[in-house]
Amino acid sequence: MRRFRRRGEAAAGVAAGGSDFEPIAGVGLAQFAAVSRGVAAFGHDRSKVGHVVASAGIGMHHWETAARGWQDRIQGNHAVARRFNQLYREAWA
Numbered sequence: 001m002r003r004f005r006r007r008g009e010a011a012a013g014v015a016a017g018g019s020d021f022e023p024i025a026g027v028g029l030a031q032f033a034a035v036s037r038g039v040a041a042f043g044h045d046r047s048k049v050g051h052v053v054a055s056a057g058i059g060m061h062h063w064e065t066a067a068r069g070w071q072d073r074i075q076g077n078h079a080v081a082r083r084f085n086q087l088y089r090e091a092w093a
Contacts, residue, residue, distance in 0.1 A: 020077045027058060027066035029080070033087035035063070 021029060035056050042048035053063040074081045 020073050020080050021083070023066075024069035024073075025062040025065040027062060027070070029070065029084060030087050031056060031058070032066060032070045033084055034091040037088055037091035 023029075024032075027035075035052055035058065038052040038056070039045075039049055042052070049063075050060060053060055058066075070080075070084070074084050
């Protein structure tokens, strides 16, 4: 598995996007996209989520809170969804 690239929150759009781009439980949008991409690399195998999350330096409780929050923001805000898609595609570029 490839290592995740961490990006600054400014790159994730915090400065340009308002409160919907602020981290959730300490997990920014760029990190959420990278971990999501990492889970996808395992075919979305739920048994691998803990490994991927831990390799990104995130506690499981924080991840669960962040994942729910980011999914809600992505569904409710088209700008967040577009930025997530861009970051997801770039996660291992």
